[in-house]
Amino acid sequence: MLRPLLPGLSSCLLAGLSIGLPPAAAAQDMGRARATITTLAGPAMHGRGYVNKGADEAADYIRRRFRELGLRSFTPKYAQFFPVTINTFPRACELLVDGKPLQPGLDYILEPASGPGRLTGPVVVLDTLIFTNEAAGQHFLGQSLQGRVLVMRQRDADRIRTLPNIFAEHLNKAAALITLVPDKLTASLANRQEAQPRLQVLASRWPLSSQQATLRVDARLAAGYRAQNIIGYVPGRIQPDSFLVVSAHYDHLGRMGKATYFPGANDNASGTALLLELADYYAKPDNQPAYSVVFMAFGAEEAGLLGSSYFVQHPLFPLARIHFLVNLDLEGTGQDGITVVNGRTLEKPFRQLEQLNTKHKYVTAIAARGRAANSDHYPFSEQGVPAFFFYTRGSSKAYHDVHDVAEGLPLTAFAGVFQLVIDFFGSITK
Ligand SMILES: [Zn+2]
Secondary structure, X not given: OOOOOOOOOOOOOXXXXXXXXXXXXXXXXXXXXXXXXXXXXXXXXXXXXXXXXXXXXXXXXXXXXXXXXXXXXXXXXXXXXXXXXXXXXXXXXXXXXXXXXXXXXXOEEEOOOOXXXXXXXXXXXXXXXXXXXXXXXXXXXXXXXXXXXXXXXXXXXXXXXXXXXHHHHHHOOOXXXXXXXXXXXXXXXXOOOOXXXXXXXXXXXXXXXXXXXXXXXXXXXEEEEEEEEEEEEEOOXXXXXXXXXXXXXXXXXOEEOOOOEOXXXXXXXXXXXXXXXXXXXXXXXXXXOOEEEEEEEEOOOOOOOHHHHHHHHOOOOOHHHEEEEEEEOOOOOOXXXXXXXXXXXXXXXXXXXXXXXXXXXXXXXXXXEXXXXXXXXXXXXXXXXXXXXXXXXXXXXXXXXOOOOOOOOOOOOXXXXXXXXXXXHHHEOO
């Protein structure tokens, strides 16, 4: 799932939905689903990013699974390639404060646009009087930051934008920038690179009396990385040129240096595993659907919905032939039920979901929300394709950090969402 969120807007209603079919006879294989998540979130996939070809390893894995299921392909090897420019952290990632190392991933992370750098420098703490006192502001602007490691609180880093530009420009002269965050570290990706190392450090791990910091950060801006969507389908029995789509992004945030990677078990090995279980269901001759069902495993979602955006700009069949798309991202919890993005804008299909769930009690609760640019459904719904994004809600606080691991992921709503998608697709007629 992508970090930025947009509030609700548009409405595009589906033409009539009929009453639900009986629940599907086949079931997902929870053991296999867990194994899929463990594999995708494992160290051999390097966080499914752009260091050590982690994303390509994951793509190859999905391709193999599609082939085993005998899915059809629109393209050679199920692949749709597209270029991505992304800032990566392939090797060194070290921070020492007064000679003592902090732990990457646990104590600190790199900001997405961090530049490279190797330095030891004195620590300078941002004087918060600059926001209220003009003399303090002038003093700050007159102070040389060259060779220094500037430390500031998150809220002050945000407040800098309220000051004249000259303050931000002055900050950028520091040899390194460290932001102290209060609660949790949340990583993401950038398609650009700043001039110096930039780190987020958990405030509780930063020694207040620190004098000196040493940083060793390798950062490389990978331009034109060949990312890929993996897309297969089961042809429809009655109307093969009409499509229902299941989508899930398989990429995640990759590595942060040699020692650390982001496993992305919930985000989104879980949704990928669910997509593969649904592919397994529809690939069985007994379950061949009336419409073609397409399985889109998107790349580069975490880089800004790039794979799904590329698809809508270069569709492999007319987007107008998609009767519905269900996007699966963050399917690893569900104690509190699921949320349906676009549930508020697509009222009729949402009511259908509610009815199916009331009847069969697949998940504990279904909440609707409006439009949101937070996962791969969004480029489709912006093109007028009816699309829902289902995500599970539950106890896990791990999100875009090293704690999003396969072990202990509850998968409470996994089986319920599986059945709900099948029933919902079964209920869709023209
Ligand atoms: Zn994400």
